[in-house]
Amino acid sequence: MDTFLFDSIIVGPIHSRRLGTSLGVNLLTPNSKLCNFNCIYCECGWNGAHGKGGFNPYEKVVSALETKLKAMADESQLPDVITFAGNGEPTMHPDFDRIVDATLNLRNRYASDTKVAVLSNATMIDREAVRTALLRVDRNILKFDSAIDATMRLINQPRNARTVAEIIELLQAFQGCLVVQTLFLRGDYGGHRIDNTTPEEVEAYVEAIRQIHPSEVMLYTIDRNTPADGLEKVPYEEMEAVATRIRALDMDIITSVAK
Numbered sequence: 001m002d003t004f005l006f007d008s009i010i011v012g013p014i015h016s017r018r019l020g021t022s023l024g025v026n027l028l029t030p031n032s033k034l035c036n037f038n039c040i041y042c043e044c045g046w047n048g049a050h051g052k053g054g055f056n057p058y059e060k061v062v063s064a065l066e067t068k069l070k071a072m073a074d075e076s077q078l079p080d081v082i083t084f085a086g087n088g089e090p091t092m093h094p095d096f097d098r099i100v101d102a103t104l105n106l107r108n109r110y111a112s113d114t115k116v117a118v119l120s121n122a123t124m125i126d127r128e129a130v131r132t133a134l135l136r137v138d139r140n141i142l143k144f145d146s147a148i149d150a151t152m153r154l155i156n157q158p159r160n161a162r163t164v165a166e167i168i169e170l171l172q173a174f175q176g177c178l179v180v181q182t183l184f185l186r187g188d189y190g191g192h193r194i195d196n197t198t199p200e201e202v203e204a205y206v207e208a209i210r211q212i213h214p215s216e217v218m219l220y221t222i223d224r225n226t227p228a229d230g231l232e233k234v235p236y237e238e239m240e241a242v243a244t245r246i247r248a249l250d251m252d253i254i255t256s257v258a259k
């Protein structure tokens with residue numbers, strides 16, 4: 001299926017179903033993808049399908065963001081949020097922490113009401129520079145798609161060997177300063193039936209959320225084309241049932257389901 005790659009450093013603003021009016025910052029090379037996951041639902045397609053990817057240099061990113069923010073401020077059209085997302089995993093950028101700091105400075109200068117968000121797969125949070133940079137942004141949104149190792153490996157196809165238990169421990173180190181984002185899906189891929197909505201999955205998932213204790217949980221399902229064929233959306237009502245289980249933990253976790 002046709003997937004989608006960003007062709008620039010600054011993207012949008014676009015309306016995001018999860019974040020509002022969002023100005024995207026793509027730290028990865030235009031029209032290529034670089035990630036240490038290879039999620040079967042990735043909107044950017046498979047790793048390697050469009051070159052081997054790379055990083056946009058610090059100076060180019062900061063300059064492009066300043067130009068765009070200044071123009072938006074001049075027109076009184078500032079975004080709700082500046083979002084690090086794009087053609088792969090932003091925290092893999094070697095200057096990620098410096099870019100976050102420059103972005104916060106630009107936000108303070110041109111758009112003081114705008115939030116800064118990072119969408120990350122959480123693979124680099126064992127690095128102190130990445131972890132502390134994520135603690136400085138307003139919305140530290142980290143992917144967690146299954147609390148069962150085999151399912152997580154089938155969905156995310158990570159390059160590392162980290163277990164779910166290790167991921168939970170790293171997420172706990174944020175002490176609640178994180179948003180957990182989970183994509184629910186089901187389907188057949190590579191000879192396996194994949195479904196992160198079974199009773200066993202949901203039981204393990206809710207227990208993981210209890211242990212991680214994020215400030216917020218965002219649940220969603222497939223919205224665009226996926227590189228793997230045969231994946232199915234999960235009905236809203238089923239995701240809402242998971243959200244109800246999380247709310248029943250009574251831990252002040254804001255829980256939302258994207259329609």
Ligand code: SF4
Nearest residue numbers: 035037039042088121
């Ligand atoms: S972590 Fe994000 S960019 Fe990387 S493969 Fe998964 S969906 Fe794609």
